[in-house]
Amino acid sequence: MDDSFNTIAGWTLFSGIVALGLSSISGHHFRADKPERPEKMGYAIAGVVSSAAGATAEVPIETLLASADPAKGEAVFKKCASCHTIASGGANGIGPNLFGIVGKPVGKHAAGFAYSPDLAAKGGNWDFTSLNHWLTNPKAMVSGTKMTFAGLDVTQDRANLIAWLNTQGSNLPLPKAPAAAAPVEGAAAADAAAKPAEGAAAAAPVAH
Secondary structure (H helix, E strand, O other): OHHHHHHHHHHHHHHHHHHHHHHHHHHHHHOOOOOOOOOOOOOOOOOEEEOOOOOEEEOOHHHHHHOOOHHHHHHHHHHOOOOOOOOOOOOOOOOOOOOOOOOOEOOOOOOOOOOOHHHHOOOOEOOHHHHHHHHHOHHHHOOOOOOOOOOOOOHHHHHHHHHHHHHOOOOOOOOOOOOOOOOHHHHHHHHHHHHHHHHHHHHOOOOO
């Protein structure tokens, strides 16, 4: 009986040591115990870029619209087709007809459609930025909307869809993409290079 107990206890202890060792090795290899973000992410997320500090920032919709593919946007619209029509003169469905929606007043575009009071009172126009906000999360933009669609997570999908919507009766000029900001590292290096030159100029004798 004692030999059997000792054998079981020994194997149990051995298993615990192996599990602890594997946990330590995997934690070191994958840096799972580190509070900071990994230097290299496992996979890229479309429409998101990394900053120098390790945080993520979404690419501006104006930038993505410059390379958007309306044909892919038409495919994305299939997610909307159960509630919306897009043809000129098309009937309203669960949602309003969307022909010519880009640039039109929010909550007033489709004649005869019963918009939610909150959306009708929102004001402004369906420009490229407001459409991007709406398609990201309708209820975050207008909490009282009757629209139950959760939104599109992928920024490029939204850009493609907006680009296609613009071809359906609106055809407005696409907004200009913002100029890319100069990298912080480059600016710091330039500043560091300038300081010795300034110091040398200060030390030079003044000509009389």
